[in-house]
Amino acid sequence: MRICAAENYEDMCRKAAERIAALVVTEPDCVLGLATGSTPVGIYDLLSRWCAGGHVSFSRVSTVNLDEYLGLEGTHPQSYRYYMEHNLFRNVDICPGHTHLPDGTASDLASECLRYDELIASLGGIRLLLLGLGHNGHIGFNEPGDVFVPGTHVVELEESTVRANSRLFDSADEVPRRAVTMGMRDIMGARSVLLAVSGAGKAEAVARAFSGPVTPRVPASILQLHPDVTLVADKAALSLLTAGREDLFK
Ligand code: F6R
Numbered sequence: 001m002r003i004c005a006a007e008n009y010e011d012m013c014r015k016a017a018e019r020i021a022a023l024v025v026t027e028p029d030c031v032l033g034l035a036t037g038s039t040p041v042g043i044y045d046l047l048s049r050w051c052a053g054g055h056v057s058f059s060r061v062s063t064v065n066l067d068e069y070l071g072l073e074g075t076h077p078q079s080y081r082y083y084m085e086h087n088l089f090r091n092v093d094i095c096p097g098h099t100h101l102p103d104g105t106a107s108d109l110a111s112e113c114l115r116y117d118e119l120i121a122s123l124g125g126i127r128l129l130l131l132g133l134g135h136n137g138h139i140g141f142n143e144p145g146d147v148f149v150p151g152t153h154v155v156e157l158e159e160s161t162v163r164a165n166s167r168l169f170d171s172a173d174e175v176p177r178r179a180v181t182m183g184m185r186d187i188m189g190a191r192s193v194l195l196a197v198s199g200a201g202k203a204e205a206v207a208r209a210f211s212g213p214v215t216p217r218v219p220a221s222i223l224q225l226h227p228d229v230t231l232v233a234d235k236a237a238l239s240l241l242t243a244g245r246e247d248l249f250k
Contacts, residue, residue, distance in 0.1 A: 001210060001224065003242070004232040009198045013042030016130070016196045016232045020047060021056045023128050028060040033129035033182070034088075035066050035140075036080045039196050040130060041087055048091035058094040064120055066131070066140035066187075068104040069176040070154065078169055079104070102152060102180040113152040113180065120186050129190035133197045136160055137205050137218035141181035148216045150185040154178055184222055193226055197233040206233060207240035 006012035020043070023030055034040070050056045065080060074081030081101050089099050100119060106112035120126065131139050138144065141155050157165075157177055166172035187193070197206055209220035210231070216222075223229045231238075 001226075001229045001231055003238065004230055005238055005242075006198075006232065006234045008234050008236075009042060012196060012198050012232055012234045013046055016040075016194055017043045017046035017050070019194055019230065019232070020128065020130065021050055024056050024058060024061055027127065028057065029062075030127040031062045031064065031123045031125065033066065033126040033131075033186075033190055034063050034084065035130050035132045035196075036083045036087075037132045039132040039198055043130070043196065044088040044091075048088060051092040058092045061094055062098040062123055063089075063094070063100060064116075064123065064126060064182070064186075065101040066129075067179050067181040068102045070104045070109075070178040070180060071176055072104055074101075078174075102182075104176075104180055109154050109180065113154070116152040116180070116182070117186065120182075126186065126190035127192070129187060129193045131187070131193060131195045131220075133195060133202055133205050133209065133220055134161060135164060135201065135205055137209055137220045139187060139195075139220045139223070140183075141179045142184060142187075142219040144217045144219060146216060148184040148219070148222055151183045152180060152186070153183055155181055184219075188222060188226055190226075192228040193223060193230070195220070195223065195229060195231045195233075197231065197237040199234070200236040200239065202233075202237045203240040206231070206237050210241055211245075 004015050006015050068080045072079035102116050143158050162175045166175050169175050208218045214221045214224050
């Protein structure tokens, strides 16, 4: 794992966006795996501006998102499809048919999970996967559990995740309790992973993910086994991981 240390949230976003843009410029047909949430908002904003300025084009890029709430149509303002449209897709020159998220309204969810796995395989897998990190160590919506689940699957969200995400809803009661998420096979199968983290509130999760054992109790810890992970994080998020661990920066 490489650490790319940033001063603050803005710096973290710039460093992450630069890595994504550099890949898109050099490999215009690439497949990007994408996350939602608060962390990537500034990253998507920069990519949108660079695209508008003619510095990068997404016209040949395909995207696969990590997850989607169950039961929310793509037009629902809290759905991840809506988030992606507003934060990135409608601001760049990406082909709408090249943007993919799991369908959280599918009547047959087992088939939908299989379809999503097959879709990712048919695209040739993910070239670069942008991840955020949950306070409980989740990546995508792979919540802490007894096993790492390989394929796309339906999850019950932890109460702490529902609480964390309720900031975006009018009340916690409105937050869906279930979601569809990409599993660990596609996450670990991504050729490179960019884990973006910001803020002191995530410092403990970062430390548990990278200085503790690899365990499904801390889903992000599986990234210790990935050959090409870059942790792009600000100093606050790195504070517990890097104390006395200068070796991590080598
Ligand atoms: C969202 C996702 C989640 C978030 C994580 C951090 O698509 O995959 O794993 O990345 O919950 O969320 P924020 O960035 O809101 O703290």
